[in-house]
Amino acid sequence: FEMATLLTVPAAAALAICAPAFVNAFFVGGKFKPEDGVIMSHITMALVAGLPAYVIVKILSPGFFARGDTKTPVYTALAGLNIYFIWGLDWGIVGLAGATALSASLNCMLLYIMLHKRGWFRFSGPLGARIARQLLATAVMSAALWFLVGRLMPHFSGSVFERIWSLLVLVLGGLAVYGAC
Secondary structure, three states, rough: OHEEEEHOOOOOOOOHHHHHHHHHHOEOOEEEEEHHHHHHHHHHHHHHHHHHHHHHHHHHHHHHHHOOOOHHHHHHHHHHHHHHHHHHOOOOOHHHHHHHHHHHHOOOHHHHHHHOOOOOOOOOOOHHHHHHHHHHHHHHHHHHHHHHHHHHHHHHHHHHHHHHHHHHHHHHHHHHHHHOO
């Protein structure tokens, strides 16, 4: 669980913050207009919001399977799927991406609640403290990335060389700040 959050929480935050930069650097140009890039970056932000949940579901589900309970993970996934269909279909393409993330998050929460109620998995104090430190480091990294994206944004649409060095500064800067924290 700790390794999953160590990798996915900062990755989700970084991808959400850097989505406009990545979309501009990799896709905008030619037939892919800046307006398309804005929509694509919103879709990316909505999808990556569920990244930790997508991974944590894969960690929590075996807790049921190992005990012969194959129904509960299916029921929780169906509950999340209802959110996808009810909420996502009315909000367009960005809404569908957001509903996917929301659905995975609901599934994750339901699985944890069931495991906790049955006494099969509980957060320990040390685990909670380590995850809190990860969240703090992610917040500091997010602030640094937000600052860097704002400063480097004109370079993400420049020449190939400009795009490469600005993306390197962004990625390495985020890694350095997160690692230091």
